[in-house]
Amino acid sequence: MKKLSKRIIVGVLTLMLLCSSLFIPTAKASVPYDSYTYNFWLDPVESPNPYVPKDEFTGDPTTMGKFNNPQDLFITKDGIIYVADTDNNRIVFLDTSFQYIGEITTFHNGDTFNKPQGIFVTEGNHIFVADTENQRIVEFDENKQFVREILRPETELITDNTSFRPTKVVIDGAGRIYTLAIGINSGIVELNPDGTFQGFTGASEVNINPISYVWRRYFATDEQKKRMELIIPTEYNNLFLDNEEFIYVTMGNVDVKDYGIDVIRRLNPSGINVIRDFGYGSPIGDYFVRDQQDITRFNDITVTDYQVYTALDGVNGKLFTYDYDGNLLYVFGSNGARQGNFKNAVSVEQYQGTLYVLDNGNNSITSFELTEYGSLVNNAIKLHYEGKYEESAENWQQVLKFNANSDMAYIGLGKVYLRNGEYKKAMDYFKLANNRKYYSKAFTFYRRQFLGDNFGLIMTSVVIIIICILGLRVYLKTKKINVQKREVNGI
Amino acid sequence: MSTYISTLRYSLYVIFHPFDGFWDLKREKRGSLSAALTITGILILTYVIRRQYTAFLFNTNDIKELNLILEIISVLLPFLLWCISNWCLTTLADGEGTFKDIVIATSYSLTPLVIINLPLIPLSYLFNLEEASMYYFFLTLSIIWTVGLMIFSTMITHQYTMKKTLLTIVGILIGMAVMIFIGLLFTSIIQQIIGFFYIIYKEIVFRF
Numbered sequence: 001m002k003k004l005s006k007r008i009i010v011g012v013l014t015l016m017l018l019c020s021s022l023f024i025p026t027a028k029a030s031v032p033y034d035s036y037t038y039n040f041w042l043d044p045v046e047s048p049n050p051y052v053p054k055d056e057f058t059g060d061p062t063t064m065g066k067f068n069n070p071q072d073l074f075i076t077k078d079g080i081i082y083v084a085d086t087d088n089n090r091i092v093f094l095d096t097s098f099q100y101i102g103e104i105t106t107f108h109n110g111d112t113f114n115k116p117q118g119i120f121v122t123e124g125n126h127i128f129v130a131d132t133e134n135q136r137i138v139e140f141d142e143n144k145q146f147v148r149e150i151l152r153p154e155t156e157l158i159t160d161n162t163s164f165r166p167t168k169v170v171i172d173g174a175g176r177i178y179t180l181a182i183g184i185n186s187g188i189v190e191l192n193p194d195g196t197f198q199g200f201t202g203a204s205e206v207n208i209n210p211i212s213y214v215w216r217r218y219f220a221t222d223e224q225k226k227r228m229e230l231i232i233p234t235e236y237n238n239l240f241l242d243n244e245e246f247i248y249v250t251m252g253n254v255d256v257k258d259y260g261i262d263v264i265r266r267l268n269p270s271g272i273n274v275i276r277d278f279g280y281g282s283p284i285g286d287y288f289v290r291d292q293q294d295i296t297r298f299n300d301i302t303v304t305d306y307q308v309y310t311a312l313d314g315v316n317g318k319l320f321t322y323d324y325d326g327n328l329l330y331v332f333g334s335n336g337a338r339q340g341n342f343k344n345a346v347s348v349e350q351y352q353g354t355l356y357v358l359d360n361g362n363n364s365i366t367s368f369e370l371t372e373y374g375s376l377v378n379n380a381i382k383l384h385y386e387g388k389y390e391e392s393a394e395n396w397q398q399v400l401k402f403n404a405n406s407d408m409a410y411i412g413l414g415k416v417y418l419r420n421g422e423y424k425k426a427m428d429y430f431k432l433a434n435n436r437k438y439y440s441k442a443f444t445f446y447r448r449q450f451l452g453d454n455f456g457l458i459m460t461s462v463v464i465i466i467i468c469i470l471g472l473r474v475y476l477k478t479k480k481i482n483v484q485k486r487e488v489n490g491i
Numbered sequence: 492m493s494t495y496i497s498t499l500r501y502s503l504y505v506i507f508h509p510f511d512g513f514w515d516l517k518r519e520k521r522g523s524l525s526a527a528l529t530i531t532g533i534l535i536l537t538y539v540i541r542r543q544y545t546a547f548l549f550n551t552n553d554i555k556e557l558n559l560i561l562e563i564i565s566v567l568l569p570f571l572l573w574c575i576s577n578w579c580l581t582t583l584a585d586g587e588g589t590f591k592d593i594v595i596a597t598s599y600s601l602t603p604l605v606i607i608n609l610p611l612i613p614l615s616y617l618f619n620l621e622e623a624s625m626y627y628f629f630l631t632l633s634i635i636w637t638v639g640l641m642i643f644s645t646m647i648t649h650q651y652t653m654k655k656t657l658l659t660i661v662g663i664l665i666g667m668a669v670m671i672f673i674g675l676l677f678t679s680i681i682q683q684i685i686g687f688f689y690i691i692y693k694e695i696v697f698r699f
Contacts, residue, residue, distance in 0.1 A: 041553055431547050440548055440620035447619070 032338035036331050037407070040280050040434035042287040045405050050321070050330040050374030051355055053340025057098040058364040064092055064100050067363040071117040072168065073347040073356060076125065081349075081356065083365070084119040084129065091119060091129060096351055098365065104129075108146035113138070118168040118179075130166040130179060137166055137179060137195075150177065153197035158184060170241040178239060178247060185235045187271065188247065201271035204233045204251065207258055234258070238347075242266075242303040246274070250298040250311060259295050260284060264311055264322075279327040280407075280434075285313055285320055286331070296320070300347045302355075306385040308378065310348060310355065317342035319355070323381045327408055330377070333357075340366060353378070373402040380412055389416050407433040418442050423449060498523040502530060502602045509600075509640055513647035516599060517592050524591060527598035534601050535566045537609050546615040549626060569667075573597060576666035577645065580659060586649035596648045600640030607633035 031052050036044045059066035068087035075081050080101065081094040089112055093101040104127075106112055118130030125142035137150040152164035165182040166189075172178070175193030178201070187203030208231050216228065237252040251263040264283050266275040281287050285296020299314040307324035317335035322328055335342050343361025350356065353375065355368040370378065380395035393416040396409040403409070414429030415438065423446035430439035451458070501521045505512030516522040539562045542552055574597055578590045588596065607629055618626050645663075646656040 436548055436551075436620065443548070444619045444621070447617070 032336055032340045033332055033334040037328055037405075038280055038287055039405070039407060042281050044288060047330055047405065048373040048402050049332060049371055050377060051319075051332055051368035052371055053366055054354070054369040055098065055367045056339050056362075056364050057094070057366075058362065060098075060100050064103060067092075067360075069360050070358055070363065071346055071360060072119050072130075073349045073358040073365070074119045074121050075349040075351045075356065076121050077123075079351055080121075081351075081365070082119050082121055082127065083358065084116045086115050086117055086132075086360075089113040089115065091116065091127070094365075096354070096367075098367075102144070104140065104144055107138075107140070107144075111146070118166065120169050120171055122171050123173070126171075128169050128171055128177070130169045132165045132167055132182070135164050135166075137169055137177065148195070150191065150195040153189065153191055153195070155197040157186070157197070157200065158189075168238055170239050170247065172241060172245050178241075180236055180239060185233050188236065188239065188249070188267075202236075202247070202249065202265070202267040202273070203271070204236065204265075206231055206233045207261060234261075238298075238300045240301050240303055240309075242307065243305045245269075248301050248303055248309060250301050252297040252299040252314070254295065254297060256291065256293060256295055259290050263296070263298055264301060264309070276324060276326050278325040279322070281328070283311075283320070283322045283326045283328070285311075286316075286318070299345075302348050302350050304350065304378075304382075306382045308381055310350065312345055312348040312357065314342075314345045317345055319348065319357070323408075324385060327411075329381070329408060330374070340368070342366070373399065376402070377406075377408070380409070384412060384415075389419060392416070407435075411435050411438065414438060414442070418445070421445075495523060495525055498526040499529060502526065502599045503606075505599045506602045506606075506636070506640060509643040510647060513596055513599075513644050516596060517588065517648055522595045522599060524595060527595040530598045530601055530605065531567075531570060533605050533609075535563055537605055537612075538562060538566050541608060541612055544612055546618070548618070548620060549615050549623070570597065570601075572667045572670055573641075573663065576663045576670060580662050580666055581645075581649050584649075584655075584659060586651070586659075588648035592648050596644035597641065600644045601637060603633050603636040603640065607636075 031049050033049075035047050035049045037047050039045050065088075067083070067085050069085075070083050071086040072084040073081065075096075079096045081096065081098075083092040083094065085092050085103075089105065091104040091113070093103065095101060104113075113129065113131050114133035115131075116129045117132040120128045122128070126147070127140040127144070129138045129140070131138050131149075135152055139147040139150070141147050152158075158164065163183065166179045167182060169177060169179040176198070177191040177193070177195070179189045179191065181189055185204075187200040190198040190201050192198050216225065216231075220228065234251050234253055236249040238250045240248040242248060246269075247267045249265050249267060251261075251265075254261065254263055260282070262273065262275065262277075262282060262284065264275060265273040268274045275283065277283065285298065289295045294316055296313045296318070297315045298311045298320075301309055301311045303309040308321060308329070310319050310321045312319055317333050318331055319333045320328065320331050333340075333342065333345075342357065342359050345357050345359045345361075347358040348355060349358075353370045357366050357368070358364075359366065376395050376399045380392045380399060383389075383392035383395060393413055396406075396412040396416075399406050399409040400413075410429045410433035414426045414433065414435070417423075417426035417429060418438065418441065423442045426442040427439055427446060430436075430442060498521065501512075501516070505516060505522075539559065542550075542562055543554065543557060574590070574593050577593050577597070578588075580586075581588060581593070611626065611629055615626060642656060642660065645651070645660060646653065649656075649659075651659065
């Protein structure tokens, strides 16, 4: 009898399993990567996919042919994709559904590019191309007509006389030009709007450990010094101008022993890193890779208007998204051979919630669209950034339905409860998210409230306890005296 | 029974009057082994409870990974290592204390850890992060107090001068490190041997 019932149960369960597998959406299974975040202890925690691959574009044989080692991508506010198609020596324009619009190959009486690696388009649709091997920056107007070329700036500060090879370029609202150039490690080269040299900004510092410094300075012979690697600061490899005209930079060429340095920086106009770092860990990429060869090496970054930034780790083919406080929202993407995987991703841009990743291994652009989960998270962050806490909370509530491990959702909801004066509830949520800073805030209010509500009770019990203790002491004393009296009386 | 309680209560006298207290602990037999072991037992209990029940704000441990045996060992092992290393060294260096004396004196000097940390567990529920320095002050106080008592207990139990005591304590710490090293070495060798025989066993099993 027992066996039979067991069999029935097993049978029913199997049937349920079969049925449920019919309803699992097939779209999820086709996503060629796992998404995750990190918890308080910096252990990876699986999460739903925030983005799924939508389309892959490798070129159009009838109009533009194929890409050849493209290096940079730029998307304007009106949805035109500009690609620096480096080894084809051209700039290609596409619309957001990858329809070919046009290209620049020759200009200004037959002049051509030589391996352009960077592209930037201003608000007024002026195109700036970092024409790397021609050692210049070329500007075009909104009609794709040649305006000027900006050659090697004349300054004594760039000591290497032979080359000025710009790779990436951004132009701020005042027309100042910021560019990164190969071999220049003093920071970002800042040029005036007329192309003259202004200075360096945001130089990254040298990383050196004290022991090797002392060895090199005092003990190493000249012969040994010659063979040692030079101590030079790490160069930035990409920049992004955000809507507040601060420059985000990434550092990709980091050594394993440099794990933990701030590889994403947000530079203010005076070149100081002002990135906010209030997440569980600093925004440096993966945490479980410490001391491994495949540490995160960012090579591009894109930032939304509400300061949510997505950085691309080209070596491991992953995208890391952080909010304005440095909280890690999600990690997704991987290298591989399936659609939506990367071979050697070099550039990332976004346009209205769709991410575009340029891959020079596959010579392709892949677009990723937000899932419902992803757009809920982004919306919640955006609303919170705009100060609409109530609406933000509604989004977080929805996020929790997709992902009960979302610490960000718990923090978001906790903050709303804290504002609404539901301190106990806020504490519970902050506890779930392991956020001690806000828990402490909520707790302080809760404690005050608790003391206020129960002041009478607490005081009464304290007074009663004191009276009891005093009474007991008096009682014991009189007992002792009585005993002594009896002893004296000889009883 | 009453001697047990009075020896246990004597620990409260010792921690406030270390010179006098440790002297009488040994010479006047004011302490007992059972009381000493009780104190150590309560200390272990304190650490287990502290790990599990300290208020959220001061408890960054992952409770899912709490391992009772590991918690117990993490208190008991250093205690035993200290006592053994202490005894090994002081018997050679004219120490007057027996192993029992050392265990009793060491246990009694752990009392501040118990009497401060145990009430601190419920109290931790009353502090917020701004008042955390208060919490950490008491925590540090208990450790400093205990370290002081350990030094005096070694000094008085063995009738050493201050200089000799400090030297001995450095020696004791080195001794503890050596013991840990030998222990690890031994375990790893045993592991290798077991692995070796296991492979031979497998080889034979596969052959026949």
